[in-house]
Amino acid sequence: MRRPPLTAPRGTGEDDREGGPRLYVAATPLGNxxxxxxxxxxxxxxxxxxxxxxxxxxxxxxxxxxxxGKRVESLFKGKEEVRTDDLIEKIRGAGEAVLISEAGTPVISDPGYLLVERCRREGVPVIPLPGPCAAVAALSVAGLPAEPFLFLGFSPRKPGELRHYLEGYLSLPFTLVLYESPLRIEKTLEALRELAPRRPLFLAREMTKLFEEHLSGSAEELLAALTGREIKGEITLVVGRGEKRPPRPESREELVEILLRETGLSLKRLERLLRRETPA
Structure with a gap:
């Protein structure tokens, strides 16, 4: 059976480049x-x-x-709002422009969201050029459920904020993916050891580079593996998903209904068990 030829999506091929200004969002290597x-x-x-x-x-x-011969304009975090107007004009003047981050896919915990949003609002086509992304790369080799997953980006720096931040997401039935700095990874693992000691974790460091490292285990086990070492390089942490907690029953009748549904016991048998377990 002959396969159909691969074609570019409408609006992104050679024949469509004369249609006005456009922005490409290009993924570049993480390291390799x-x-x-x-x-x-x-x-x-x-x-x-x-x-x-x-x-x-x-x-x-x-x-x-x-x-x-490339003309290069900067767009770094903290300056997006200031730079967006000027960059839109420069894109219109150049006809075509490419947005790249320091490594990986732009916008994913990197600058670019405001520029992309503004381009779309003003009718400037934005075209993805897919490629490396640390979050997806780590998730693909973590050996943890990937559906559904929630990308959290970088966690807060202050310990109190970090704990509150993690608590909110750990209660959800999602695999979590977050980025962490080598200077803060131990604090994050300590928080996870306290909040989710049994949750499986996967840590990827220096992905695609010479000293790439993968670690799997609980927060306690990962801390033991990292303690006493000089940790370098960017880190992606994958946290196995938790179980969705059922709502607390508000009456004995509601409790019985839930237990009947979840256990498969007969009403008579369940009532007998409840009388035995419930103090007079």
Missing amino acids: REDVTLRVLETLRRVPLVIAEDTRRARSLFAIYGIE
Whole structure:
């Protein structure tokens, strides 16, 4: 059976590039230079304007792939609101632009959301160029349920806020994926040891790089593996999902109804058990 030829989605192919300004959102390697896609390289070579989270990192990337003559504009966290108006005008002037982050997929815990939102609001097409993403890469090898999962980004820095933050999400029936700094990972694991001591965890450090490391186990086990070491590199932490807690019954009748449904016991047998377990 002959397979149909692969085609670009409508609005993103060669024939549609004359239709006005557009923004490409391009994923770049997490560390291994061979993880870049051919489509990203072709677009970076063709498009005149690159919007980068880190302009120095962008120029280093261009040097690796032999890309020359690029005009590079910065867009880093804390300056998105200030820069968005100017960047929209620059995209219109250039015709095409590419948004890249320091590593991985832009917008995912990286700058770019406000620029993308503004482009869409003003009718500037935004086209994804898929590729590396630390959250998805870690989840794919964690050996934990991936459906459903909830991406949390970076956790709060203050211990009190961290605990409150984790408590809220741990009560949900989702696998959790979060980013953490090597300076704060032990504090996060200590909080998880207290709040969810039996929850399975997966830690990925320095993904796709020379000293890549994967650790699986409870919070206690991961802490033991990291204690006394100098921890370096970016960390992605996957937290196995919890069980959804049923609502607390508000009456004896509601409790009986829930137990009948969940246990499969007869009403007579259940009533006998409840009389035995309930003090007079």
